[in-house]
Amino acid sequence: MRDFRDAKAMAQTLTEALAAKSVSLSHSESLELIARILGFRDWNVLAAKVQASQHATAPTASPVAIPPGLTELPIFPMRDLVLFPQTVAPIFVARDKTRRAVERAIAGGSRVLVVAQKHADDDRPNALQSLHPVGVTASVINSQTQMDGVLKVTVSGLQRTAITRLIDGEFLAAEIKPIEEQRGQSEEARSLSRMVLDAYRIYANIDLSSLPVGQRVRFGLPSPENPTLLADTVAQRLPIGIDEKQQLLETSDVVARLEKVLELIRTARPEQ
Structure with missing residues (x-):
C-alpha cells in the first residue's frame, strides 16, 4: 500500500488520470495537491519528510521515539499547535530559550519534546502548570534561519510522551515517560x-x-x-x-x- 514515500508516483498518477479527462495539471501542481491530501502544509514539508525517511539507517523499521536510556529531552513549547505522532510540521522559533533547545537537540541526537502551552500569551511557560502534561517526542528534520531572523524548524512527531518533571535552565527540558497505546490493533x-x-x-x-x-x-x-x-x-x-x-x-x-x-x-x- 502506498504511503507518503510514494508521493511522486501518486502525483504522476494524478496528472495522468486528469489528463485522460482533459484536465491539465502540471507535475509541480500535482505534488502540491498530493502534499495537502496527505495532510502536509506543502510539498516542501512533505519532501523533507520523504528525504528523512530515505536517509534512515533502517528504513523498514519504525523510528525509535525515545532511544534506550534517554529520559530527558529539550522542550519546544507551542502556543497554537498540538503535534501528533507521525505528523510533520514546521515550527517557527523566536524565543531565545527555544532556540537554545533547538541547538541542544541538534547536537544531542535531534530528539525533542513538542508540547502545547495552556495559555498562548504566556511568554515564559517554565512551570508544570504552564504546559499540558502530554506532548509528542519528535525528531528535528532540519532548521534554517529566515530573512526576518525567525528560526524555522521542521519536526516529525514520533510518540506520545508524558512530562514527569521540568528542568528550567539555559533551555527548558523535561524528564519524560513514554505513553503506550492501548487496543490499537483490536x-x-x-x-x-x-x-x-x-x-x-x-x-x-x-x-x-x-x-x-x-x-x-x-x-x-x-x-x-x-x-x-x-x-x-x-x-x-x-x-x-x-x-x-x-x-x-x-x-x-x-x-x-x-x-x-x-x-x-x-x-x-x-x-x-
Missing part, C-alpha cells in the same frame, strides 16, 4: 477506523473519481488496518480547537480516541 479499533475513514471522506468532500478504481477510495489517508495512525492523521486535519486536539492527544486508548474523532466529524460543519 478488531473494535479496525471497525471504528473504517467508520472514521468513511465519515471523514464525506465530511471533507473527498472525490477522486477520476483516479483508477483501486486508488480512489482511500487515496491519501492511512489504511483502517492501522487505527492508531488513522486516528491521529484525521485528528490533525480536523479544524478543531487546541483543547480538543490536546484531549485527543492525551487519549492513549485508540478505541476511545477513534470514538471521539468520529463524534467530532459528525458534529463538525462540512468543509465548503
Whole structure:
C-alpha cells in the first residue's frame, strides 16, 4: 500500500488520470495537491519528510521515539499547535530559550519534546502548570534561519510522551515517560477506523473519481488496518480547537480516541 514515500508516483498518477479527462495539471501542481491530501502544509514539508525517511539507517523499521536510556529531552513549547505522532510540521522559533533547545537537540541526537502551552500569551511557560502534561517526542528534520531572523524548524512527531518533571535552565527540558497505546490493533479499533475513514471522506468532500478504481477510495489517508495512525492523521486535519486536539492527544486508548474523532466529524460543519 502506498504511503507518503510514494508521493511522486501518486502525483504522476494524478496528472495522468486528469489528463485522460482533459484536465491539465502540471507535475509541480500535482505534488502540491498530493502534499495537502496527505495532510502536509506543502510539498516542501512533505519532501523533507520523504528525504528523512530515505536517509534512515533502517528504513523498514519504525523510528525509535525515545532511544534506550534517554529520559530527558529539550522542550519546544507551542502556543497554537498540538503535534501528533507521525505528523510533520514546521515550527517557527523566536524565543531565545527555544532556540537554545533547538541547538541542544541538534547536537544531542535531534530528539525533542513538542508540547502545547495552556495559555498562548504566556511568554515564559517554565512551570508544570504552564504546559499540558502530554506532548509528542519528535525528531528535528532540519532548521534554517529566515530573512526576518525567525528560526524555522521542521519536526516529525514520533510518540506520545508524558512530562514527569521540568528542568528550567539555559533551555527548558523535561524528564519524560513514554505513553503506550492501548487496543490499537483490536478488531473494535479496525471497525471504528473504517467508520472514521468513511465519515471523514464525506465530511471533507473527498472525490477522486477520476483516479483508477483501486486508488480512489482511500487515496491519501492511512489504511483502517492501522487505527492508531488513522486516528491521529484525521485528528490533525480536523479544524478543531487546541483543547480538543490536546484531549485527543492525551487519549492513549485508540478505541476511545477513534470514538471521539468520529463524534467530532459528525458534529463538525462540512468543509465548503
